[in-house]
Ligand code: SF4
């Protein structure tokens with residue numbers, strides 16, 4: 020069986036054994052959800068409901084504050100009453116506006132499935148615009164972690180020619196088995212989601228990429244592809260890659276499956292590819308077939324301090340510690356670290372009382388044996404970080420540049436090409452928090468760019484004299500919005 024891969028990368032202890040092969044268990048409906056108004060990469064949303072409003076599961080409760088493509092709506096994930104709208108800590112450790120909904124039923128009663136979904140939409144008999152509109156209206160974002168609006172990814176700018184769709188089921192992060200559970204549990208929805216995306220983009224070839232530790236699922240998918248009535252003249256295949264971190268990164272998967280190199284500063288579309296996570300593709304199919312917006316999330320809950328590791332499905336906004344202990348129980352005596360996402364690319368959280376979002380692929384409750392707590396030491400110039408970087412960067416050089424606040428040098432050394440995989444931090448014998456610094460460095464770079472754009476606009480206004488504000492906005496955004 021041919022198995023492809025990319026250069027460099029790390030062979031990690033995958034620690035998936037406690038949840039792999041386990042189907043997704045729907046959690047008991049929570050009595051309260053805390054739904055962040057902004058869960059996507061892009062322009063901000065505003066709340067569309069007020070305190071005291073009654074809302075139904077599936078109802079739109081937040082949408083873009085201004086018109087534009089880089090936003091997706093947010094929907095109520097349980098029916099109930101809006102109790103509060105206030106800032107709460109989110110999984111990226113920042114405070115963001117959240118809508119808190121409480122179920123309106125007695126404590127002992129079952130929560131009814133009182134839903135309001137969109138009408139189903141036949142993907143074979145609708146226009147490209149209707150399809151993109153459905154994906155946007157369903158609030159679908161990349162569920163692998165990036166939370167990029169799915170409809171934007173599927174609508175590349177003119178001049179970009181796409182000839183390959185890659186369904187990302189690599190799931191290279193240790194502990195996480197959510198994508199595996201989606202592939203095993205919803206193969207029909209996954210294939211249908213791929214076919215819908217192929218119809219929208221006009222692409223005739225797709226590959227479902229998985230690490231070879233999931234090889235047993237290949238025949239399941241191939242059988243489903245044979246059976247599917249949706250694919251007709253489409254070429255959908257399954258590609259196995261080596262189990263090697265970070266195989267699930269877009270650039271690495273494209274290299275492994277298509278032998279194409281995304282250029283420095285470029286995107287998959289620059290080499291004719293669109294990569295979508297398998298969970299996102301299944302959610303796209305559900306938005307058409309069931310009219311269901313993205314209101315539930317499958318995720319892995321694992322780690323040595325988790326008494327019942329499992330793959331679960333919860334309404335978005337669920338707080339894991341609100342679930343009954345017979346379903347989800349944590350050993351607080353052994354707990355040392357909580358990670359939202361995987362241990363390599365996820366965020367450490369101060370508490371588990373943080374809502375599950377559209378892009379939360381897992382929550383890992385780690386013991387002292389599973390996590391490194393050594394203090395940082397000085398760099399010993401060993402070069403291990405360089406040898407581990409699959410983007411062929413020099414993390415040590417980027418770090419030195421950031422330490423001396425030399426942003427130009429950090430950019431020259433490849434800061435913007437860093438995919439934040441965390442491999443360099445993992446191998447560093449001095450325990451230097453390289454990737455954490457690179458994240459902060461990138462935020463700083465974005466802030467500097469935004470600031471210089473604002474400055475340029477202000478200078479433009481000054482040069483033009485007293486121009487009405489709306490005219491300035493129009494003139495600086497030709498053809499946008
Ligand atoms: S520099 Fe970035 S891409 Fe390279 S190993 Fe470190 S985190 Fe990964």
Ligand code: SF4
Nearest residue numbers: 398399401402404447
């Ligand atoms: S791995 Fe750590 S100690 Fe070694 S060169 Fe890189 S930053 Fe320095």
